[in-house]
Amino acid sequence: MILAAYLAGSISSAILICRLRGLPDPRTQGSKNPGATNVMRFGGISTAIMVLVFDMLKGAVPAYLAFILGVNPVFLGVIAIAACLGHIYPIFFGFKGGKGVATAFGAMVPIGGDLALCLIGTWILVALITRYSSLAAISAAIMAPVYTWWLDERFALPVAMLSVLIIIRHKDNIIRLRQGDETKLTRKKKTPK
Incomplete structure (x- = not known):
């Protein structure tokens, strides 16, 4: 299940959806990050939503299958991390x-x-206040283990493991936020006819 989860995660919906829609490779545009926020900047909201949904499914399907099969919460966390x-x-x-x-x-x-x-709610609130997607994601990652402990403490450890991974992955964003160089959330501008 760990290997299957890794392989499912390796299917880059941002790259594939951009190819299908005739858009540039997201690894060559904007922040060069193949994710929904970067895709929104050059591909629009509908493309970004498609990327977001498929990226979520890559995590939800393996985790849900492991949950149904009664996998120990710690190993469920390892599958999610994979x-x-x-x-x-x-x-x-x-x-x-x-x-x-x-x-x-x-x-x-x-x-x-x-x-x-x-x-x-945490992501939306922070994004609306600050206009920084990265800060919203970091804030949600920090709060995730707290919420999980409050709602279902059995999964607090695996969620904390995921949160640490997300925060580490945002180290460059944290540096840019501290320096005031982080890009704010914007939508694709329509070109005049």
Whole structure:
């Protein structure tokens, strides 16, 4: 299941969806990150939503299958991390992937809708206030183990493991945030006719 989760995570929806829609490779545009936020900057909201949904499914499906099979919560966390590592270091795309936020979120969703709502609420609140997607993701990652401990403490450790991975993956964003160089959330500008 760990290997299957890694391979599922290695399917880069951002790259594939951009190819299908005739858009540039996200690894060559904007932040060069093959994730929904970067895709939104040059491909628009509909493309970004497609990327977001598929990235979430890469984490949700392996985690949910493990949950149904009664896998120990710690190993469930390892399976979820394997899916995220596949997204971050995809074997099918030269080991150059995204941050893993949507995949990690997808892996946490099977824990419960209440946790999902808390994480979405945290992301939206921070993104609306600051206009920084990275800060919103980091904030949600920091709060995820706290929410999980409050809602279902059995999964606090695996969620904490995922959160640490997400925060480490955002180290460059943290540096840019501290220096005031981080890119804010923007939508694709329509070209005048």
